[in-house]
Amino acid sequence: MRKRYLAPLVLSVLFFAACGGGEKKAENADSVSTHESPAADNSMVSPSADKPVSKGEKLMAESDCKTCHKEEMKVVGPALKDIAGKYADTPENEEKLADKIIKGGSGNWGEVAMLPHPQISKDDAKEMVKYILSIGKK
Template sequence: MRKRYLATLVLSAIFFAACGGESKKTETANSASTQESPAADNSMVSPNANKPVSKGETLIAESDCKTCHKEEIKVVGPAFKDIAGKYPNTPENVDKLADKIIKGGSGNWGEVAMLPHPNVSKEDAKEMVNYILSLK
């Protein structure tokens, strides 16, 4: 019977020694890697990378808007920044431009007509317009 208790005691001691020794090695390795790692190079990270995405920006990204519009350059339709420069962010302009998104139209920016988007709700269209007008 003493051998049975002795074997259990020895195995337990080995187990605890192995666990305790491993955590010390891990702590030593973690502190060594923390001290030796160079500073992160953030030169390729956008300054707005941590900025939260607005609902309007998300809606535009999920729609077909970027087929004809880009943020800074004219494609088929005007650049979003050009729209923001032309229209002050007033409730009347937000409402007017939201209707333009839903109903489509032409004449304000050239001969090419903007296709209607009847499946976009008025609230979503207003969120899109608010995002566009914030790009000044």
């Protein structure tokens, strides 16, 4: 009859022993897997950071042009690159395109009209045209 009280005792000793062994194993594995990860390159170097910004580009950034024109891609209006490809950088074209920016209109690229920009001076519009026509010709 005394054996009956022994059995649970033995079992619980075994249980604790097994548990202790398991913990030790986990500790060992932990200390082995402490790796130093290689230092990541976090430098935020932007390639265009020190590119000089022309007056026309700045004027366009301050106006609404970028809602309809992107440099590489047609949005509402043609890509600036495509405009540069269509017109040679001549004083006549500068004049004509500056007027178009101020007065708006459609027909040269399709049905969609460019909004007029009466608040933009002719000189500023010409600076923008010079910038647009310089794209892709650098």
